[in-house]
Amino acid sequence: MNTATPVDNDWTAEGRGEPDESYLLDVLARRLPRAELHMHLTGALRRSFVGGGTDGVRSERRWDYADVPDFFVRHHGFAAELRTAERVHAATLHVLGNAVDTGCRHxxxxxxxxxxxxxGLPTATFLDAVGDAFAKMADRTGLSGGIVFATDRNSGPDVATDALTEVLAARRRGVPVLGIGNDGSPSRALGDFATVFARARDAGLRTTAHANKAQDVLDVLELGLDRIDHAWELGGRPDLQRRVADAGTPVTMALSSCLVMLPGLFPTASAFPFQQLRDAGVQVSLHTDDPAMFHTDSAQEYRLASRTWGWDRQTTAAVAAASLDAAWLATDDPRREDWRRETAALIRDPRRVPEHEHEHEHEQDWRTA
Known part of the structure; x- marks a missing residue:
């Protein structure tokens, strides 16, 4: 006969209670449905993909930051490793998988x-490989989205026109090209690319551009582009903020990117104008730019921002919702409603999404937080 004293194995009984709110905000930052709208493929390649041998220190130095010219040299160094369609396909899966793991649904x-x-790959081959990876990730995780093909500003409008021809051909083949952007060294005025943007728009593509200076913002508005990337010089410019807000043009900002590359302008995270733009009514959302090269990811960006400006759950969720609102995704796409319900559940408890949402009481108006 077993005479051992019974043991109470219900260890949850004495451990019940509410978790630390700081921990819950960390979880929320990782799980909130959001869109990543400003991320460069080669700047998102991490060591687990690129590799670099057994010397850990030497390998890690490939992601060291020195200055702007060196940054772009390293950027192109990563791009140079994408020498085959298979490698491009694998790189895209790697980047999209990292995005999904940190809350991105689009x-x-x-x-x-x-x-x-x-x-050394033809553009057509490169785009086909990226498109195939999007299709595979959509099947695996339900991820939506596609390609923003960025014409190089320093190369000029003639090169951009030739590139656009290849982009439109890829789109006819079924590659998910959503729009065109414009980045690189700002040696040419955005207005020089007016014909390229107009041709893209006529073909049904959306448009955006990196705005590194105040004049770039004005040019974007003049050209009627769909979004503005970066636009940090809107900070301290209520006149420009009002114009962007009145135009309803969304702005995609990257916090860590600017803290690393522009410490003279932004010596602290709170000096970055993200919250200032939100308060001014600008449709601003938070993104990663080159997350591997800035040692961040989408969840980390949201947590850094929420700590910097004291966001609660509702405000953090509203910022995530702003990214989905700015996405080049049909407004009647049924996934939008799914994401909205999931977000409301995660605000209530970041640890879990109940199976039956109708069991809950009326939701808070978190989108206007």
Whole structure:
């Protein structure tokens, strides 16, 4: 006969209670449905993909930051490793998988046409491989999105026109090209690319551009582009903020990117104008730019921002919702409603999404937080 004293194995009984709110905000930052709208393929390649041998220190130095010219040299160095369609396909799966793991449900991935050729691949081959990876990730995780093909500003409008021809051909083949962007060294005025943007718009593509200076913002508005990337010089410019807000043009900002590359302008995270733009009514959303090269990811960006400006759950969720609102995704796409319900559940408890949402009481108006 067993005479051992019974043991109470219900260890949850004495451990019940509410978790630390800081921990819950960390979880929320990782799980909230959001869109990644400003991320460059080659700047998102991490060591687990690129490798670099057994010397850990030497390998890790490939992601060290020195200055702007060195940053772009390293950027192109990563791009040079994409020498085959298989490698491009694997790189895209790697980047999209990392985005999904940090809360992204929709990704618009930037591919610069100069970078696509650094490894010696034809643009058509490169785009087909990226498109195939999007299809595979959609089947695996339900991820939506596609390619933002970025014409290189320094190469000029003639090169951009030739690149656009290849983009439109890829789109006819079924490659999920959503729109075109414009990035690179700002040596040419955005107005020089007016014909390229107009042709893209006429073909049904959406449009955006990196705005590094105040004049760039004005040019974007003049050209009637669909979004503005970066636009940090809107900070301290209520006149420009009002114009962008009145135009309803969404702005995709990247916090860590600017803290690393522009510490003279932004010596602290709170000096970055993200919250200032939100308060001014600008449709601003938070993104990663080159997450591997800035040692961040989407969840980390949201947590850094929420700590910097004291966001609660509702405000953090509203910022995530702003990214989905700015996404180049049909407004009546049924996934939008799914994401809205999931977000409401995660605000209530970031640890779990109940199976039956109708069991809950009326939701808070978190989208206007």
């Amino acid at each position: 990704v618009e991935l930037s591919v610069n046409h100069v970078e696509s050729r650094v490894g």
